[in-house]
Amino acid sequence: xxxxxxxxxxxxxxxxxxxxxxxxxxxxxxxxxxxxxxxxxxxxxxxxxxxxxxxxxxxxxxxxxxxxxxxxxxxxxxxxxxxxxxxxxxxxxxxxxxxxxxxxxxxxxxxxxxxxxxxxxxxxxxxxxxxxxxxxxxxxxxxxxxxxxxxxxxxxxxxxxxxxxxxxxxxxxxxxxxxxxxxxxxxxxxxxxxxxxxxxxxxxxxxxxxxxxxxxxxxxxxxxxxxxxxxxxxxxxxxxxxxxxxxxxxxxx
Ligand SMILES: Cc1cc2nc3c(=O)[nH]c(=O)nc-3n(C[C@H](O)[C@H](O)[C@H](O)COP(=O)(O)OP(=O)(O)OC[C@H]3O[C@@H](n4cnc5c(N)ncnc54)[C@H](O)[C@@H]3O)c2cc1C
Ligand code: FES
Numbered sequence: 001x002x003x004x005x006x007x008x009x010x011x012x013x014x015x016x017x018x019x020x021x022x023x024x025x026x027x028x029x030x031x032x033x034x035x036x037x038x039x040x041x042x043x044x045x046x047x048x049x050x051x052x053x054x055x056x057x058x059x060x061x062x063x064x065x066x067x068x069x070x071x072x073x074x075x076x077x078x079x080x081x082x083x084x085x086x087x088x089x090x091x092x093x094x095x096x097x098x099x100x101x102x103x104x105x106x107x108x109x110x111x112x113x114x115x116x117x118x119x120x121x122x123x124x125x126x127x128x129x130x131x132x133x134x135x136x137x138x139x140x141x142x143x144x145x146x147x148x149x150x151x152x153x154x155x156x157x158x159x160x161x162x163x164x165x166x167x168x169x170x171x172x173x174x175x176x177x178x179x180x181x182x183x184x185x186x187x188x189x190x191x192x193x194x195x196x197x198x199x200x201x202x203x204x205x206x207x208x209x210x211x212x213x214x215x216x217x218x219x220x221x222x223x224x225x226x227x228x229x230x231x232x233x234x235x236x237x238x239x240x241x242x243x244x245x246x247x248x249x250x251x252x253x
Contacts, residue, residue, distance in 0.1 A: 001093065001219070002027050005086040009063060011079065016141050018069050018113075019079055026062040028091055034121035035096025035210050035245040038066070039218035041088035042074040051090065052078075053215050053240070055117040055187075058147065067116040067146070093218050094244050097208050099125050103183035105176060108133040109196060111166055111188025112142045117210055119147025121185060132176055136166025136192065167195045177203055186210070186248070194253040207248040213239045228252035 006025040013019055028038070039051040052074040058065040068075050081087065099106075099121060106129045108118050115135060122131060126149075133148035140160035145151050153161030154169040162169045166188070176182065184207035186196055193209050200207040216224045220241035227243065229235040230252050237243065237251065 001091065003088075003090050004028070006064075006089050008081045008083055008085045008087060010083060011081060014144075014146055016069070016144060018067060018144055018146070020057065020146075021066045021068065021078060021081065023064050023066070023087060023089070024062055025064050025089065028089065029059050029062050029064050032056050032059060032064065032092040033096040034099060034124055035117050035208075036092040036094050037218075037244060038064070038089050038091035039093055039215070040066075040078070040090075043077040050216055051218060053093070053218055053244075055210065055244075056092070056120055057116050058119040058123060065119070067113065067119075067144075069113060090218060094240055095242065097121055097185055097210070097245050101183065103129065103181045103206070105130045105132065105179055105182045107131075107170070107176065107182055107184045108148065109136075109166055109170060109184055109186040109188070109192075110134070110144075110148075111136045111192040112138075113144065114186075114188030114192070114210070115144045115146065115148065117187055118185070122147060122149065132173075134166050134170050134173075136169065136188070165195065166192060167199050170196075170199065174203070177205060183207070184248075190253050193248065197248045197253060200248055208245050209248045209251075209253075210245045211239055211243050211251065211253070215240050 006023045010022040037053045054066040057067040133151045136154040137143040138156045154166045187210040216222045225239040226236035
C-alpha cells in the first residue's frame with residue numbers, strides 16, 4: 001500500500017458529464033488489480049471532506065485512470081484539478097475481482113457509474129476470455145459504455161436499448177448461460193445487485209460483485225463500512241477490507 005502525492009496528467013471529459021482522471025503513479029499502477037480502489041484526499045481542507053474511495057478504472061503503463069461524475073463536494077473538487085496538480089492517494093486498497101479461474105465467458109453487468117472498474121478488467125482478460133457487457137441506466141444519459149465490448153443496453157424508461165432493468169435484459173439473453181463456464185462481474189446500485197443475486201442463485205451462476213458504501217479510513221480500522229454476511233448470522237464484513245468485491249452469495253444486499 002502506498003501513501004503518495006501523484007501528479008495529475010489530464011482530466012478527460014466524456015459524454016454524460018463523466019470525467020476520467022489520469023494520474024501518474026508508477027508504483028500503484030504496477031500492482032493494482034481490477035476492482036481494487038484508491039482512497040483520495042479530494043481537497044486540502046480536511047473537514048468535512050475526508051478521503052473518497054474510487055475504483056481503479058484503467059491502467060496504461062505508469063498511469064492510472066479513475067472515472068467519476070460530479071455528485072457532491074468531493075467530486076466537484078476533483079473535477080477542478082489541472083495537469084500538474086498533485087493528489088494525495090492511499091492505495092491500492094481492498095480485494096478486487098478474481099479474473100483467473102475456470103470460465104471462458106465473462107459477463108459484465110453494470111448500472112450507471114458501476115461501469116467504472118470494468119475497462120481495466122476488460123483489458124486484463126480481453127485476450128483470454130469472451131466478454132459480454134450488459135449496461136443499464138435509469139435513462140439514456142445514465143448509460144456509460146466507455147471501454148466496454150459486445151454491449152447490450154437497458155434503460156428503465158426505454159429511452160435507449162431494452163426497456164427494463166439490466167437484470168431483465170440479462171434474463172432475455174439467457175442463451176449465453178447455456179455454457180456452464182460463465183462468470184458474472186457486477187457493479188452498480190444495491191437494488192441492481194440484489195436482483196442480480198436472485199438471478200444468479202436461480203441459474204446457479206458464479207458472480208462477483210463490487211459493492212459501495214460510505215467509507216472513512218479505507219483499510220479496516222474505523223469499522224465504518226459494515227456489510228452483512230450471508231454465511232454467518234450476526235457477522236459483518238468490512239467493505240473496505242473484505243471487499244469491495246465479494247462473491248455475491250456471501251453478502252446480504
Ligand atoms: C469501493 C468504492 C468505490 C467507488 N468508486 C467510485 C468510482 O469509481 N467513481 C465514483 O464517482 N465514485 C465512486 N465511489 C463513490 C465515491 O467514493 C464518492 O462517495 C462519490 O463520488 C461522491 O463523493 P462526493 O464527495 O462528490 O459526494 P458527497 O458530497 O460525499 O455526497 C453528495 C451526495 O451523494 C451521495 N453519495 C455519496 N456517496 C455515495 C455513493 N457511494 N453512492 C451513492 N450516493 C452517494 C450523498 O449521500 C450525498 O447525497 C466509490 C465508493 C466506494 C465505496
Ligand atoms: S472504512 Fe474504515 S473500516 Fe472500512
